[in-house]
Amino acid sequence: xxxxxxxxxxxxxxxxxxxxxxxxxxxxxxxxxxxxxxxxxxxxxxxxxxxxxxxxxxxxxxxxxxxxxxxxxxxxxxxxxxxxxxxxxxxxxxxxxxx
Ligand SMILES: [Zn+2]
Numbered sequence: 704x705x706x707x708x709x710x711x712x713x714x715x716x717x718x719x720x721x722x723x724x725x726x727x728x729x730x731x732x733x734x735x736x737x738x739x740x741x742x743x744x745x746x747x748x749x750x751x752x753x754x755x756x757x758x759x760x761x762x763x764x765x766x767x768x769x770x771x772x773x774x775x776x777x778x779x780x781x782x783x784x785x786x787x788x789x790x791x792x793x794x795x796x797x798x799x800x801x802x
Pocket of ligand 1: 709710711712713760763764765766
């Protein structure tokens with residue numbers, strides 16, 4: 704069982720959350736080439752180790768979070784409100800472990 708430390712509600716069971724996906728991808732500019740958009744929409748890494756993911760606290764405060772999780776051990780390393788944990792807010796964790 705995963706316990707996610709929601710910054711608004713405190714530690715909660717992961718069953719209260721909905722997983723959205725990779726929080727390290729950034730949306731291309733509207734005029735970006737089609738292959739860049741294809742990568743944004745369809746292509747994802749399958750990282751091994753630390754990774755940032757979007758989770759929605761659907762059965763709690765209904766806030767979007769960026770959760771840092773180790774994909775090998777499932778250890779939760781932290782959680783931030785999504786507006787503070789976007790790729791623009793800092794370097795993406797997990798990219799080092801995946802390479
Ligand atoms: Zn919450």
